[in-house]
Amino acid sequence: MNGPLNSLKVIEFSGLGPGPLAGQLLADLGADVITIDRKSADTDPTEINRRNKRSIALNLKSTEGLIIVKKIINNSDVLIEGFRPGVMEKLKIGPNDCHDELIYGRMTGWGQSGMLSKTAGHDINYLGITGALHAIGNREKPIPPLNLVADYGGGSMFLIFGILAALYERALSGKGQTIDAAMVDGVPAMMGLFHQQIAKGSWTDGERQSNLLDGGAPFYRCYECADEKFISVGALEPQFFAELVEIVKLPEIDLVTQNDRTTWAEKNKAYEKIFKSKSRDEWSKIFEGTDACVTPILTLEEAKKYPANLEREVFFERDGIIQASPAPRFGRTPSPKPGRIRGIGTNSEEILKEIGLDQQEIDELKNSNVLT
Numbered sequence: 001m002n003g004p005l006n007s008l009k010v011i012e013f014s015g016l017g018p019g020p021l022a023g024q025l026l027a028d029l030g031a032d033v034i035t036i037d038r039k040s041a042d043t044d045p046t047e048i049n050r051r052n053k054r055s056i057a058l059n060l061k062s063t064e065g066l067i068i069v070k071k072i073i074n075n076s077d078v079l080i081e082g083f084r085p086g087v088m089e090k091l092k093i094g095p096n097d098c099h100d101e102l103i104y105g106r107m108t109g110w111g112q113s114g115m116l117s118k119t120a121g122h123d124i125n126y127l128g129i130t131g132a133l134h135a136i137g138n139r140e141k142p143i144p145p146l147n148l149v150a151d152y153g154g155g156s157m158f159l160i161f162g163i164l165a166a167l168y169e170r171a172l173s174g175k176g177q178t179i180d181a182a183m184v185d186g187v188p189a190m191m192g193l194f195h196q197q198i199a200k201g202s203w204t205d206g207e208r209q210s211n212l213l214d215g216g217a218p219f220y221r222c223y224e225c226a227d228e229k230f231i232s233v234g235a236l237e238p239q240f241f242a243e244l245v246e247i248v249k250l251p252e253i254d255l256v257t258q259n260d261r262t263t264w265a266e267k268n269k270a271y272e273k274i275f276k277s278k279s280r281d282e283w284s285k286i287f288e289g290t291d292a293c294v295t296p297i298l299t300l301e302e303a304k305k306y307p308a309n310l311e312r313e314v315f316f317e318r319d320g321i322i323q324a325s326p327a328p329r330f331g332r333t334p335s336p337k338p339g340r341i342r343g344i345g346t347n348s349e350e351i352l353k354e355i356g357l358d359q360q361e362i363d364e365l366k367n368s369n370v371l372t
Contacts, residue, residue: 002030002333002336003028003029003030003031003326003330003333003334003335003336004029004030004330004333004335005026005029005030005031006030006031006333008026008030008031008032008077008078008167009031009032009034009075009076009077009078010023010026010027010031010032010033010034010076010077010078010079010080011033011034011035011036011072011073011076011078011079011080012033012034012035012036012053012079012080012081013035013036013079013080013081013082013083013088014035014036014037014038014055014344015081015082015083016082017082017123017147017151017152017155017156018082018107018151018152018155018156018159018183019080019081019082019107019156019159020049020050021049021151021152021156022080022105022107022155022156022159022160022163023035023049023053023080024048024049024050024051024052024053025156025160025326025327026078026160026163027051027052027053028051028052028326028327028335028338029326029330029335030333030335030336031078032054033052033053033054034053034054034055034056034072034076034347034351035050035053035054035055035056035344036056036058036060036069036072037055037056037057037058037344037345038057038058038059038060038372039057039344039345039372040057040343040344040345040346040348040371040372041343041344041345042343043340043341043342043343043346044341044343045318045319045320045321045340045341046321047341048321048323048341050341050342050344051318051323051338051339051341052338052339053342054342054346054347054350054351055342055343055344055345055346055347055348056068056072056345056347056348056351056352056371057344057345057348057371057372058348058370058371058372059369059370059371059372060091062368062369062370064365064368064370065370066091066092066093068352068355068365068370069093070093070097070098071355071356072351072355073093073098073099073102074098074099075354075355076102077101077102077103077167078102078103078105078163078167079098079102079103079104079105080105080107080159080163081104081105081106081107082106082107082108084108084117084118085108085112085113085117085118086118095178098176099176100175100176101170101174101175101176102176103163103166103167103170103176103177103179104176104177104178104179105159105162105163105179105181106178106179106180106181107155107156107159107181108180108181108182108183109121109122109123109125109126109150109155109182109183109184110126110182110183110184111180111182111184111185112180112182113180122147122151123144123147123149123150123151123183124144124147124150126150126154126183126184126187127144127145127149127150127187129184130150130184130187130188130191131188131191131205132149132150132187132188132191134206134208135194135205135208135214136149136208136214137208138208138209138215139207139208139209139210142208149187149190150183150186150187151183153186153187153190154183154184154185154186154187154189154190155181155183155186157186158181158185158186158189159179159181162179162181163179166179197211197212210261212236216261216264217264218264218267218268218270218271219233219234219235219236219241219244219258220233220234220235220236221233221268222297223271223272223275223276224272224275224276225275225276225278225279225280225282225283226276226277226278226279226282227279227280227281229279229280229281229296229297230280230296230297231275231280231283231284231294231295231296231297232294232295232296232297233271233275233292233293233294234293234294234295235292235293235294236293238255238258239291240291240292240293241254241255241258242255243290243291243292244292244293244294247286247287247290247292248274250271250274254267280296280297281296283296284296303315304322313325316337318338318339318340318341319340319341323338325337326338345371345372348362348371349362352365
């Protein structure tokens with residue numbers, strides 16, 4: 001089996017962050033993803049975003065390099081690029097320069113238009129102006145949630161969502177289109193629940209650690225244990241909270257006052273003392289197999305050895321590098337385990353032969369530094 005995207009051809013202009021992850025996830029599901037790179041380099045097995053991809057290294061400042069890129073584009077279904085607006089147009093490989101059936105995926109933070117579109121930015125900035133970052137952290141200050149929310153959640157996932165939606169529409173219309181995937185659009189799209197709660201008056205905007213899902217509720221937060229490790233408690237629903245109360249032997253009145261916010265501060269202090277009485281692993285053993293929604297908070301190294309993760313094969317090892325298995329999983333067209341990561345420019349010759357060049361032409365491109 002080669003995965004559900006076995007027949008899809010994708011060209012990815014190499015970059016950082018959300019674009020490469022989007023390409024990797026498509027490649028994991030069987031798509032033939034070719035990265036356009038600037039300069040050949042040895043294989044680096046730690047570059048997980050390059051797994052299952054092929055690479056050609058080209059000098060795009062040369063006329064011949066651009067001709068080759070256009071030929072590869074003409075043989076592709078999808079293009080992914082993450083440059084500032086206007087860069088691809090200057091190279092004469094913008095959406096209007098490509099074939100009509102191409103799905104042209106543009107990944108940026110600020111979007112293709114607007115007052116910020118041509119300025120620099122990163123995950124933390126996109127979270128900052130969308131209201132998300134202000135809601136994440138402790139009472140003292142916001143805390144960046146790694147670069148998972150804007151780069152990968154509001155970026156990669158919405159780019160893939162757009163690509164697959166456009167491919168579905170193309171099957172009906174026969175036409176491609178441009179996707180403007182902006183992280184400042186994707187992040188708010190994931191925050192509907194919180195805007196809903198603000199509208200209903202059940203979320204205190206501007207005061208972290210005072211709400212249901214931000215660490216304010218004593219039944220939905222992290223607790224330090226006796227060994228200075230941590231455990232996560234997520235007993236939101238009454239039946240799950242009831243199990244927590246029974247196992248930990250909390251006061252039965254807590255069942256009645258679970259959602260009474262005036263009691264949360266006092267309960268937080270009491271629960272902190274209780275969870276501090278045992279080690280993380282002791283609590284994990286106590287809650288194992290229950291519906292109290294309590295699990296250990298593991299380090300990245302610990303996660304790969306966790307029994308549930310081992311059983312499901314959430315991670316696998318390749319060349320000494322631990323990485324996630326392809327996701328999601330498919331019943332009829334399962335994705336193969338990713339192969340070894342290839343070096344930058346490794347596939348230049350085979351890709352050129354696929355678009356019709358012979359060995360003499362390829363050698364000439366090498367000698368003229370078009371292949372880099």
